[in-house]
Amino acid sequence: MKVIGISGSLRAKSNTLHYVKTALKVLQEEGIATELISLRGKEIKPCTGCYDCARKQKGRCSIKGDDFDDVFDKMRQAEGIILGSPVYLSSVVPQIMALLARATFVSYWSDKFFSGKVGGPITVARRAGHNVAFSQLLLWFFFNGMIVPGSTYWNVGMAGAGGARDAEKDTEGLQTVINFAHHMAGVMKKLFA
Numbered sequence: 752m753k754v755i756g757i758s759g760s761l762r763a764k765s766n767t768l769h770y771v772k773t774a775l776k777v778l779q780e781e782g783i784a785t786e787l788i789s790l791r792g793k794e795i796k797p798c799t800g801c802y803d804c805a806r807k808q809k810g811r812c813s814i815k816g817d818d819f820d821d822v823f824d825k826m827r828q829a830e831g832i833i834l835g836s837p838v839y840l841s842s843v844v845p846q847i848m849a850l851l852a853r854a855t856f857v858s859y860w861s862d863k864f865f866s867g868k869v870g871g872p873i874t875v876a877r878r879a880g881h882n883v884a885f886s887q888l889l890l891w892f893f894f895n896g897m898i899v900p901g902s903t904y905w906n907v908g909m910a911g912a913g914g915a916r917d918a919e920k921d922t923e924g925l926q927t928v929i930n931f932a933h934h935m936a937g938v939m940k941k942l943f944a
């Protein structure tokens with residue numbers, strides 16, 4: 752059993768990274784292998800809508816020369832996927848959406864291999880837009896037939912003003928993520944152990 756946690760922030764020491772790491776630490780303590788993937792320093796080109804994955808080469812994206820395949824293969828192999836995104840203008844960040852659009856189409860037009868995996872979203876904002884971004888990620892999990900455990904609140908982190916990197920102060924948000932990770936471990940053990 753393995754869970755990968757993807758942080759979509761391109762900033763060093765980002766808040767999103769901190770929440771995703773917090774979730775992965777709980778899963779490790781629960782005996783589940785984890786891997787953190789930060790999209791910082793990685794290039795994920797956007798989907799061009801070529802439909803090659805539907806027609807020409809099922810199971811692969813035909814866009815080359817970026818880091819998509821590495822991340823995608825890890826998503827495909829893991830039983831669990833946590834997606835963390837900063838909120839930019841009430842939305843998930845473009846690099847996360849680029850990854851998810853391509854991963855979804857490759858899966859959808861082959862054998863829908865995300866189906867039955869377990870996972871959930873984490874979104875991080877200073878003030879507003881969590882619900883939109885969180886819903887965007889939930890729609891991804893549900894489109895792909897995945898199982899999303901709940902928590903004691905939504906997995907949303909609150910950051911300080913002016914680009915503050917202060918996730919460690921958000922005790923309520925971190926606890927929500929910790930509770931989510933315990934629920935995720937419980938569901939995964941029932942399904943895969």
Ligand SMILES: Cc1cc2nc3c(=O)[nH]c(=O)nc-3n(C[C@H](O)[C@H](O)[C@H](O)COP(=O)(O)O)c2cc1C
Pocket residue numbers: 760761762764765766767768836837838839840841842875876877878879880910911914915916
């Ligand atoms: C271009 C940009 C747009 C942002 N838009 C929002 C927003 O719509 N709502 C909000 O509450 N915070 C917004 N923020 C603040 C970030 O969500 C916040 O700084 C968050 O901690 C960034 O995540 P990171 O630390 O993981 O990079 C924005 C920040 C940037 C740079």
